[in-house]
Amino acid sequence: MNLTINGVEHELSSPPLGSLLAALREEVGLTGAKAGCQQGGCGACTVLVDGEPVRACLLPLAAVDGASITTVEGLGTPEHLSPVQAAFHQEYGSQCGFCTPGMLIATHALLQRTPSPSRGEIEDALRGHVCRCTGYVKIIDAVEAAANGATAASGAGA
């Protein structure tokens, strides 16, 4: 099974019917995507597959042969946070942090296709992501902040 993960090509030997989540965590060692429920019900395993946010726990590895995967580790690093990551940090959009990687991936995808989402559009995009700590308000604030920052940046020709 061949995958590009965060820009790096990998040849994986994990079982073809094992989940992409298990392959990422156990074989590749990228533990950012979390095993919160393994039923697609919590959103903590969300990654980008060819730019689309999907539940890595619901994808058999065989279905993503040849695909390009982006995990939270591919969005940015402590030294170079992406605008979305920086916004979540600054706006306190994270408490225990377990839902955060999934939220970031979904937010990143949302802002790619809708740079200035309404609060309703943000809620729709994150509707499948469960957070038990924050009560969601600060997460949505963080997405708005990220959107405003990006809009401002692109407005300035940055």
Add this chain to the structure above:
Amino acid sequence: MKAVGARLPRYDGVAHVTGRTTYVDDVRVHGMLWAKALRSPVHHAGIARFDTAKAEAAKGVHAVVTCKDVPKNVYGHLEALGIPADEPLLADGEVRWKGQPIALVAAESEEAAQAAVEAIEIDFDERPALFDIRTAGDPDAPKIHQWGNWYPHYEGGMDRRQIRKGDIERAFDQADTIVSGVYRPAAIEHCPLEPQTALVVPEPDGRLTIYSCTQALYFSMGVVAAHLECPLNKLKFVGGTVGGGFGGKVDTASETVTALLTMKSGRPVKWRWTREEEFLCSSTRAPWHMEISDAVTEDGWILGRKMLTLHDAGAYARFSPYGVTKHSFHHTGAYTIPNLHFDGYVVFTNRVPTTAMRGFGVTSVSFATELHVTRVAQVLGIDPFELRLRNANRIGDTSPNGISYTDPSTVPTILAIADAIGHELGAEYRTMSRDRRAGELLPEHLVDQVGSTEGH
């Protein structure tokens, strides 16, 4: 004071947003085995036959542990608070709740461990189960706990948490009306995003390193050491990174058994609960049944309260006696009631044992008290804000357990709410404060209430 009021970055914020925060499930150790549990499929039964031989021989299995492998199987987590031990770590001869762990297997993969669990041979003699705490005292109720159907070990051998204050019979005689209500909040599942996970690594010097998601590292270390009958310095706990706990990760529900698997197999072992296990087998906030009767006057004084609380502890006591104690101390909520008759029972049922969850013991009684005060206001035809303000805690008033309030915030809070929503209050109410009672706010029935408690 530089920090208060300042916007400080979370020290773990950058790690959270870069996916680098290391939860127990993220720790990578060479040679790690996966654990799976055999859990009771029935609510209440004796174990008639139990044979793990096929599991032990199954492909990829390195260890199977049962109650026989636990040096001290029954240990009371709150013995220091006087709550004796009643719960086995692994079931011994019987099961008392559906989901109770009976045996654990450590194997090369989750799949191999699960297959081995399914190979364990076990037969049950089912027994009648008790689910409704209101029927626990019925003559024909099944007896489901060695102590009887409710906890009998409060101080002095009491079978309930009892508070008596003032003269309840006189209060009820003097009342113009009695207002009664029954309040029954249901169980709540903590549902942390991170499932219960433990990873135990054997060290060359004979110690165990235990990666734990516990909310209480030292507490859990003590529990594990007690069950294993080993000195504390044999254990190194690594933790403090918790993917949500809310009170549900103090039970030390996974560390001890995982440690046993490590000791028996000589290999690192991880036990990661599934979401189904979290929902069906992890401890919850308890369901409660509360009956309140308030003796009230026409002009809105609450003279006395009779209250009966039944707390559903599930199959074992865990922290419930402590929770009911806290509940009893707060059973008048934000209001001063001088005559009290409270009885609280920790009732056992054949359900998953209940545990702490934010505001343990107190959220139930706050819920009930607030609803009940509103009900009193409705019955009397008095504005619910004004009824509250009249009876609100003030400096020098005492709580059910005899604590004298030094700075209760009830009055200012209610006034602020009324102001925020534009609720009109009568003149005398608008100027109320938390100051020590005097004049019309100190009627005869409240005069002696300071320091007159005989709590238990």
Add this chain to the structure above:
Amino acid sequence: MARVSVTTSEEQAVVIPRSREEAVAAFGAGDGVTVMGGGTILMPELTSGRVRPERVLLLGRAGLDGQKEDGARLVIGAGVRIADLMDAPEPLGTAARRVGDAEIRSQATLGGNLCATAGADYPRGDLQAPLIALGATVRSAGAGGEHVEPVEEFLAGDPSSRLVLEVEVPTDRRGAYASVGRPHAHSYTILAVSGSVGPDGSDLRLAAAGAGPKSVRLDGPDGDPASSAGVALADDALASTWYRKKMLPVLVARVLSDLKENA
């Protein structure tokens, strides 16, 4: 927890057909074959070990994900993602928009939803009812070759013995949809009524999802759409029979009213 067969992951065969013909050939009569569309329903079963199939047919590359208009009909491949059905003829479009959340919709397929496991614990075939209401037909392969049948007949049979290739729906009908609210995106449907009428307002067809494990047609034999006497209403952890019985006529009335209004 029942297991279908004792097969470890090393022994499971994964077949990934690259065309419709390959998929039909690989499916054969369906014996020993487990079909996976998007995986949203089947993967949790595999991961937990509740289902251990011998042979899994992954349909993601079999070319079944196209949509084609053919006169007043829309032919929808079984592999079409639910996300791509959000503007489908009503009430299919509205029902598609309500399935799960955005990520689930972009992975789940029409075929998978149509063939959703019919257990009382898994009422997930929400698109069955709008398809019944539209009078959709299903083309499937299996023992005896390919055939086309009304979706209710397909559902009455054993979906595991058929490989759904495509579903055909009319594009010239008017549709409406009404449902009991769900607390959150992943809640199962308690009760949802789908309805549609022909271009001239006749030929009313009604169906309900959530009444039982599979969607059912609602019109009574006497043609009275509000007659739910014959509909078995489930009593389960989601809702009681009493509640469903109260809500069914309310939802039917809403659908009928919407169909009249949009005339």
